[in-house]
Amino acid sequence: MTKTPLAVLTLALLLAGCGSAAGTSGGTTNTPKSGGTLILGENGQEPPCLDPHGNASSDGPVSTVPVADSLVWFDADGTIQPWLADSWEISNDGRTYTFKLRQGVKFHDGAVWNAEALKVNFEHMRDPATKSPLAASYIAPYKDAKIVDDYTLEVHLSSPYRPFLDILAQGYLGMISPKQIKESPQTICEHPIGSGPFVFDKWTKGQSITYHRNPDYKWGPKSAKHTGPAYLAKLEIRFLAEDATRYNALAAGEVHAIDFTPPQNVEDVKANPDLGFLTAIRPGHPMSFWLNTSRPPFDDIRVRQALLAAVDRESIIQGISFGQYQVAQGFVTSSTPGYAQGLAGTIAYDPAKASKLLDEAGWTARDKDGIRLKDGKRLTAYFPIAANFPAQRMQIAVQTQAAARKIGLDIQIQTPPEQELTDRSIKGDYDLTSGLWATNTADVLWIQYSSKNITTDKRRGQNVARLSDSKLDDLLEKARGTADPAELYNQAQSRLLELVPAIPFYDDPRPVAYQKKVRDLAFTPAYPSPYFYDTWLDE
Incomplete structure (x- = not known):
């Protein structure tokens, strides 16, 4: 191994x-x-x-x-x-x-x-x-x-x-x-x-x-x-x-x-x-907010990249963890076999870049509340959560919501009944969802991001970002079958930093x-x- x-x-x-x-x-x-x-x-x-x-x-x-x-x-x-x-x-x-x-x-x-x-x-x-x-x-x-x-x-x-x-x-x-x-x-x-x-x-x-x-x-x-x-x-x-x-x-x-x-x-x-x-530190996928890439607004990679750049993850995580948590550097934790060391520091807090990306995506107008508009529609994302959502994650959600609003993106946090929450999760009726996946192998990337793991009528998958990228799929499939997948996992993690299917917050201890x-x-x-x-x- x-x-x-x-x-x-x-x-x-x-x-x-x-x-x-x-x-x-x-x-x-x-x-x-x-x-x-x-x-x-x-x-x-x-x-x-x-x-x-x-x-x-x-x-x-x-x-x-x-x-x-x-x-x-x-x-x-x-x-x-x-x-x-x-x-x-x-x-x-x-x-x-x-x-x-x-x-x-x-x-x-x-x-x-x-x-x-x-x-x-x-x-x-x-x-x-x-x-x-x-x-x-x-x-x-x-x-x-x-x-x-x-x-x-x-x-x-x-x-x-x-x-x-x-x-x-x-x-x-x-x-x-x-x-x-x-x-x-x-x-x-x-x-x-x-x-x-x-x-x-x-x-x-x-x-x-x-x-x-x-x-x-x-x-x-x-x-x-x-x-x-x-x-x-x-x-x-x-x-x-x-x-x-x-x-x-x-x-x-x-x-x-x-x-x-x-x-x-x-x-x-x-x-x-x-x-x-x-x-x-638990190996696997860091605690993240996944973005639903299959529907607006996060089907546009520029909107996903904008939200990532708008959130001061370092400040948020230091605050909610009293300095105890390690900010995630990508889409696997630092203790995971296959962690790509060379990508640390790639994600940068840059509100100006975030605003520029939304301008390029056509969200140039704003309403009286400062929320961006395109073709008369507000830039809105829905974040349904459970009533017993962990307090620390709620703090992260509220601070992410505030950061998004500053660049003109309205994240609406919702608390539907448990059955409705489950039904919406299966149907993909959400724009953000949260969680982590602890496992002792970088194959967590296949579990979370292979297009084979998008939920269908026949199978409940774990690709809640509903990401479908042929280049990434190819890298992850090859990594599963090779005796030395380190370089393939490096490339996959680099590709994910380009695609931004999630906002990674911290490596879970x-x-x-x-x-x-x-x-x-x-x-x-x-x-x-x-x-x-x-x-x-x-x-």
């Missing part, structure tokens, strides 16, 4: 520099202790479904990784290590992967891990009934599989797909009991059964998820610090949506750790000798604060989220 040096260095430094304290500082001993219940305060993005294959929430891996092991492990240096797969071979044409599977693994319901179990999981990932917004996109090239023997599965792809092993390391593609998939798939969302170090106990929606240790566990990733069952006897994830509530719960000792530490509290955490801090009694808390490198297998409590 090829990685850019900066991507490896960024993730490694963040994990080592900020995370080493989890295993070496605080407490009274370095000898792990067994027992205790760790409580994690999670933010309000509670998953609607605990089936890892049907989950799109950023909290998804936190709630499913304790239960579901992955086929392979993505190490911090970007190499792929064995886990539930002992080894694998890839055909010369990149279309056939032959997996030799680990023996002796059992799911929590007693089902055996074998070739049939892996095949059943692949079929579940791509089954439309799973309603998978992530897994199905990730394994889209999967064609079928052949059971060679009990512990060997031959997987056939419709086209070469270089990131296949990378994405199989993510918690979103964790393995679920084949017995549950075949006999009671309707129960997976509420009560997933995996082979992981923790067994699911109970989900009290809006409040918490609890787990207990799997006493028979002995097949953790080979990069783990120990073998055998987890140290923690129990694990509880509490959903604490309000930033202040989450931080105060940590400060008061009501929880042992909090995910997504509020940016306004990060410096306080770092200054507190009783607390530790762990962070990493995963900041975790914890009491020093929490030892060996770590991230899963494939998708930075807390991982508790080696974690123990020094109390």
Whole structure:
């Protein structure tokens, strides 16, 4: 697997520099202790479904990784290590992967891990009934599989797909009991059964998820610090949506750790000798406002370029994050394998350029409110958002709206009912929408911008910018099938900076604060989220 040096260095430094304290500082001993219940305060993005294959929430891996092991492990240096797969071979044409599977693994319901179990999981990932917004996109090239023997599965792809092993390391593609998939798939969302170090106990929606240790566990990733069952006897994830509530719960000792530490509290955490801090920039696509390129006004590239130039992203992000967030330099984050280092600084804040571009696009007249006109129509863009839109993103939206108005573009923020919002999203009835996509490969660009991923009547795609560019499509398709796609991804990122299908704002961090009694808390490198297998409590 090829990685850019900066991507490896960024993730490694963040994990080592900020995370080493989890295993070496605080407490009274370095000898792990067994027992205790760790409580994690999670933010309000509670998953609607605990089936890892049907989950799109950023909290998804936190709630499913304790239960579901992955086929392979993505190490911090970007190499792929064995886990539930002992080894694998890839055909010369990149279309056939032959997996030799680990023996002796059992799911929590007693089902055996074998070739049939892996095949059943692949079929579940791509089954439309799973309603998978992530897994199905990730394994889209999967064609079928052949059971060679009990512990060997031959997987056939419709086209070469270089990131296949990378994405199989993510918690979103964790393995679920084949017995549950075949006999009671309707129960997976509420009560997933995996082979992981923790067994699911109970989900009290809006409040918490609890787990207990799997006493028979002995097949953790080979990069783990120990073998055998987890140290923690129990694990509880509490959903604490309000930033202040989450931080105060940590400060008061009501929880042992909090995910997504509020940016306004990060410096306080770092200054507190009783607390530790762990962070990493999530690889993938930065938090952005996507522009609908399929209809006016953003079907005109000059209008898209004008809005990008009009927004002072540096000032906005520094303000809303208290200086904690890194401003995005393009369309993949700086921690993503394949990040194009040479393009940093390409996006410039230039209101004069923005006004000139709109003049060139024919929006020269203005109405009494200062909004530009062309052929008697106002330059207006509609931005429908959910009623529970995150506060920080709302601040970005309001400041973007103000910047746009200064150049004569009227962005109207709307809050339609949830069902209307969903319907409009499917139909493409919007001009702006927001989000990010965290994944451990630059293939996120294919997911977000290939014309194959524009939503149709037959398929829900993730190209919400509805961008269709033959040059970009060609670059991304070639990158998927080559062993060394770095230059192709560089060209693709450069092309996107010309096309401006989105306003990229910041590289999304995963900041975790914890009491020093929490030892060996770590991230899963494939998708930075807390991982508790080696974690123990020094109390």
